[in-house]
Amino acid sequence: MAEDEKRPWTQSRRFEFIEWKLFWEGALNRSDLEDTFEISTPQASVDLRRYRELASDNIEYDATSRSFRPTPDIKPVFLNASANRLLLQLKAWLTGALPRREVWFRDLPSIDMAPDIARNVDVECLRLILDAIRSKRSVEVRYQSLTNSRTRRIAPHALAFDGYRWHVRAWACDRDDFRDFVLTRIDKISVGPKVDFDPADDLEWNTRITLDLRPHPGLTEEQEQAIRRDYAMEGGRREIDVRLSMAYYFIKRMNLDLVDLPPARAQIYLKNLAEINKAVEEARAQAKQRVTERAGGRTSIGE
Incomplete structure (x- = not known):
């Protein structure tokens, strides 16, 4: 030993x-x-x-x-x-x-951070979701989207943080697909029945892809050098491995889908954005096909 x-x-x-x-x-x-x-x-x-x-x-x-x-x-x-x-x-x-x-400093250096708006997740909500993930059960939730509030049955299988909010990745029994649900938008939750679904069918979650980040082409050479250093780029690029389901949030957070931003504001761009979008569409289509085949023609795996 x-x-x-x-x-x-x-x-x-x-x-x-x-x-x-x-x-x-x-x-x-x-x-x-x-x-x-x-x-x-x-x-x-x-x-x-x-x-x-x-x-x-x-x-x-x-x-x-x-x-x-x-x-x-x-x-x-x-x-x-x-x-x-x-x-x-x-x-x-x-x-x-x-x-x-x-924090092992004897005397902390003077530090501060810009204010952050905390999103407080209900402890009972998180407890029941974690239990549902372990037991492969569903939960009945009242979910407030931007368009309506209604009761839904979902079968969670993972948690994800998009940089601002926590989501539960789940099989949506009423839609027959996998979706993200913001935890803080669940205002009521209760235990539901077991659900026959396979997290392996969630291809957006289980498929990884590489984001190819480059300095914005509109920057000057001096600005490019600063950006390459900021983002630890090698050979003028930074590759980031990410789940397909998380790529959307990263792209939105970094404004990589906004092509009309001034170069100094954008700083970087995503060279393979079209490839990412295509991969997401293909993963959704393949997941739907797998779910249909495994369900044997039933209208919902959750039923």
Whole structure:
């Protein structure tokens, strides 16, 4: 058995904390371990001694400040040193999704974010939908669309976040197809009967496609360089793998379907937009054919 497999998870977590403090704050005191993990001074000393044995090239003691410092060439072993991860943690703290103790800065930098309009999902609604996914049951919901409010029977099989709202991906028993339903538009929900449907037939959900993003052709060379850097493009393009059912939301959110936007506002364009639209149409047609064949001519799989 490898040594890291024998090491208690709690100690590995403390080793991760040591590297986090060294990497992101540039300093670590023994008291940081004691206060964060509520451990004794002897235990903190053991952790520091053991870490120095395992990763001596990452840490050194500064007698002047009486603290541990990172070496110039620190290479974390226990920490996933990701800027995106850290920024997501800071965002989670700002929104209240992460408690302060989970953000390991001793002194938080000054941070803020533009206001976001929270869409609160009802806890009972989510609980019943998760249960329906596990048990392959349907739920009766009163759903408020932009055109009407009515009771529908749906059989959920997945959850999806479009960047703004959470949806449930479900078999719509009254329409004989797979659709997205915004969770916050469900104002009543109850348990329904089991439904004979196969999530594998949802080809829009199960099919992935690559979005080919490029700098907008109307940009200047200097502007293109900025956009290529912003979107981490390689060879003047950025490829994004996405489910067909989620491609629609990404395209709308990034305004990739609006061809008349000024180049500086659009910034990027989707080179294979026509291919994406065709793939969605084909997936829907093939899914309908599969459902019809499997249902043996019945009017609804849900009946």
